[in-house]
Amino acid sequence: MGPIYKYAVVVLLLVVIFSLAQALYYMMTDKDNDxxxxxxxxxxxxxxLLLIGMxxxxxxxxxxxxxxxxx
Numbered sequence: 001m002g003p004i005y006k007y008a009v010v011v012l013l014l015v016v017i018f019s020l021a022q023a024l025y026y027m028m029t030d031k032d033n034d035x036x037x038x039x040x041x042x043x044x045x046x047x048x049l050l051l052i053g054m055x056x057x058x059x060x061x062x063x064x065x066x067x068x069x070x071x
Contacts, residue, residue, distance in 0.1 A: 002063045009058065012051050019044040 023040035030036060058064035 005054075005058055005063045009051065009054055009064075012047060012054065016044055016047045016051060019047060 019040055023037050023044065026034070026037040026040055055064065059066060
C-alpha cells in the first residue's frame with residue numbers, strides 16, 4: 001500500500017499545481033466578471049486540504065516516513 005499511496009500523494013500535488021496554473025490563466029484571459037478563477041482557486045483549496053489530510057493519515061498509518069532534517 002505504501003508505494004501506491006506515495007504515488008497518489010504526488011499525483012494529487014500535481015493536480016493542485018495544475019489548478020493553481022488554471023486559475024492564473026483564467027485571471028489573465030477573462031476580462032468580464034466570470035467566476036472561473038474563483039472556482040479554480042476553490043478547487044485548489046479543497047484539494048490542498050485533502051492533500052494535507054492524506055499526508056497526515058499516511059504518517060499516522062506508517063506508510064509515509066518523515067525524515068529528521070537538522071538532527
